[in-house]
Amino acid sequence: MIAVNQKKSSMWLAQSLRLLHHELRRGELTIIFLAIVLAVATVFSLTGFSGQIKHAIVANSTNTIGADRVLRLSTEVDKSFIDKSQAMSLNHARKIETESMAFAGDNMLLSEIDAVSETYPLRGELRIKTALTQENSVVVNAPKVGTVWVEPSVLSRLDVNIGDIIEIGVAPLTIAGIVTDIPDRSYRAFIAGPTVILNIADMPKTELIQPGSRMTYKYLFAGETDDVEAFEDWVKPQINEAQRWYDAKAAQNRLSRILDTAEKFLSLASMLGIVLAAVAVAVASRRYGQRHQSTVSIFKAMGASISHVRKLYCLHWTLLSCLSIATGLVVGYGLMLLGVNAIASYLSLADAPLTFTPFLTAIFTGLLCAVAFAIHPISVLVNSSPLSVIRGFSQQKVARFGWHQVPPLLALFILLFLFSQDAVMSAALLFGGIVVSFILLLFGRGLMSAGRSVGTKAGKSWHLALANLKRRASENSVQLVSFTIAIKLLLLITVMKSSILSEWEQQFPEDTPNHYLINISEHEIQPLQQFVDENNVANQGFYKVYRGRLAAINGEKTIREEDNSEQEQEQKAESASTEKKSEKSTEEKAEQSAGRRGAGRELGLTWRDELSPGNEVIEGQWWQLDDSKPQVSIESSMAERLEIALGDSLTFTLGSDEFTVPVTSIRKVNWQSRQLNFIMVFNRSVLEQYPTTAISAWSVSDQDRDMVYRFMANYPTVTLMDFAAIMAQLNNIIEQVSVAIQLILILVVLAGSLVLIAQVQASMEERERELAILRTLGARGKLLRNSVLYEFVALGAIAGLMASIGMEIAVYILQSQVFEMAGSFHFQYWLVGIGAGALFVGLIGMLSCWRLLNLSSVTLIRRTM
């Protein structure tokens, strides 16, 4: 009895494997396999890679702030803080950060200047090499007085060597080493330039610090945990909203938030490819189901039970899923290693351990693709009636809308949620995706129909091709959508890289500033003004800048504003790094009811006698020259945000002073003009008494450039920023973004091709029959080949056309919303889009039809008759 049972159980296994064995030589399982591999590999490499980066930057590095706690402010701290910390037996170090010029001979370079005290860093390691050839870096504290350590690019860009002298401000300092590791390096998008580290004792010699100079003062504290916490309790109540108090975890949280956002964006974008892969699974498994219908019917006619048949196909699917998920993991791991290698020079991920998360996420994605998108066709297959052996096999007509669409939609939602962790966003994306696809479908259908009527007059091959295209319109629409998206991404990258930025730059009038001068001290204003006047350098004069805070509106104290206060977020993150959105928003509300919303950070304040060009008073009146009554003019969008109206009185703090002035005008400012603009502009009487530095913006023509730079070398404490350098950084960022987009593009193209091939396979029998009939009727081989080719070429061209239109819309949105410039057309890229689409889809289509086209007419006819 047992023997019989065993026999019975192994029988279905043998049958299933037998069917699978023969099946492997057919196409559909290969497509399904490849599609799942693609999805799993993508998800695994993406989550794995970003996880490793996060680990390397955030979790693994013991300290990213060089201390246990840091107090950051824009002025020196009261000495009582230091005394108190010493009294509480804490160590402390000081650091001043600013941006300024480094000079060597005729060369100058905008640099990050870090002036550090002898005890810096308190935690983590500052590492240098004292010779370029030195193998290993050594751990150090501050450089000796009179010397600097620089990042490698300083040497090449200033054309100097270790041992040479560079000037920071007016202080000549000797280069004593190259910095390799900075414990509290900042990860900002825009970094002025390479870092130069000097001893804080040399800072006065540089004369960079002047009243009103923009400096960041950091006070680093470290010690026993209890002492640190006790000190923290003492410090926290005393800091104001322009000051920050943070620990390593808060800094890390901020960093990992940035990384999380980037990861989320990438994953959601890659969802596009995963959805297409899932569509390929759906198309291929539907065809698989149809093709196996007769097998199941015969099995059942011979007396096989449903459960027997179910077992056969469940085994197929289980094996297929396991195999493809395993392969996907291997491929994904390989891709991840490639990525790790590619960034090895920036970041070493060698010892970052691989967690379970990427495995689980990838396996889950694979299962979801394999099951949710195949369950309907497979269950239809398993339930096919044995009567079909008598009555013939009708093609299952799948209703457009029905319950069978629930699992795929649910799966998509789960995938979106998995990557975004945000149900509302997932639902919005899902819904938006459906709407966009629907629009593309309608539009694509329209174009295919239009092509059909045009084709009638375009020769026999085209006629046949376009007629076929239209007849298969509903099957073709999926490919159409995917290739449209792929080509649109391609065009967008190209246009963004080559056109938008240059167009944006070109739209500025001739004398738009291209150099910005910062940290001009009072006595330098006059000679600089004289210089620009004599040499006809276009400029808008010099603006004195005062750093102050908006402390109260109509006597009501302002409180911190959420989106501008990093410190607040970090303090929250400290207490619970997995804070919930809902909690946060209730806290926000509680805070808001406790006081007026303020501008948060420090503002650059200035005074003017006359309204600056490009500014326009939209409410109230600009003051008369002789009106010495203190007053302020506020920028309109800020006024709106803080709900400040004409006549409100604003209280500002400036250093230790406090003053209250009425708002007498509201200005509209064109922020895109690249001119110097201020939110708060006062009349002369309010600010003139305070000492400060000034800023200016110049438009330096190419031929004046050398002359200006030579002249500016006489003013080493003035920071000169070249707008071109900022643009170069922007370009660099765009470059990096487009690498990410390219990855998505490749993914979409691969998945789209899978969908296309699956679709071609699904139509193969029909195509064979058509070709056989045409052959029988005497059609020549060339006509048939061309008709197949043109069908795909037309499909690709239509996708290219829709992509071009989509690209123009996206570019227009970018131009009008982000760059605030007039929209423009890019017809030259339409050709690229249409051409690329026609070429690629034509190629893939021909490749997948290759076998069909090379069948002899005899075989064709034999097969189909």
Place this chain on the structure above:
Amino acid sequence: MHVNSESILSVSSLTKSVQVEDKTLTLLQPLNLTVAAGESIAIVGSSGSGKTTLLSILAGLDLPSSGEVYLKNQPLHQFNEEQRSQVRAQHVGFIFQQFLLINSLTALENVMLPAELANLPDAQARGEALLEQVGLADRLDHYPSQLSGGEQQRVAIARAFISKPDILFADEPTGNLDSKTGQHITDLIFDLNAKEGTTLVLVTHDPKLAARCQRQVEMDSGILNEKASAVVAESVDVESTSANDVTPETSTSQVG
């Protein structure tokens, strides 16, 4: 319902109608039929008269709209799909006009299939033996697409006999073949039938093929008539109940 102990298949007041849009189409008028074990019976009739419809109900592939069908004393009309599968696996063999081999399985694998489904031992050995009997000993590993129509039908015949069915249903087994090949296939079916003692229910247009059966019935627009003999087919009175003189030993069969 009386069930003759010798009858393998017994049908009473069977009807079949289908719903087409909002009209009811009657395919089979109430009919009775009894087939004795070991008997061979031909169902003839013009195209569209309902032969295949009847056959699929007799074989348990389809359900009647009303009436009773007993196969090996099992009430097929009360059985669900799964139970009927069970009955087919145990007792029924098929030969179809379109051969209906599974394209992705080899000739031998196709033949073995019913034996495996019925859990019979030695499926492979029996399959090989049967393929040899139908003259395909050297084509065991060929796929259906590599075989001619006649060869495919021979595979189908081997498949039909492998599970030693009590009853074999054949729907136009020679319909897709030329007359010479058809003759050969017919010989094979009748040889194996005689050897295995299988009951045979055969649907055909071919009078010569029908004549080789012990008994013939004729379908006409869903009405079943017993045929006295091939020669006197024209003179059959629809209302009369006549004994079958070709096969006197199976006089239990009735026509309603």
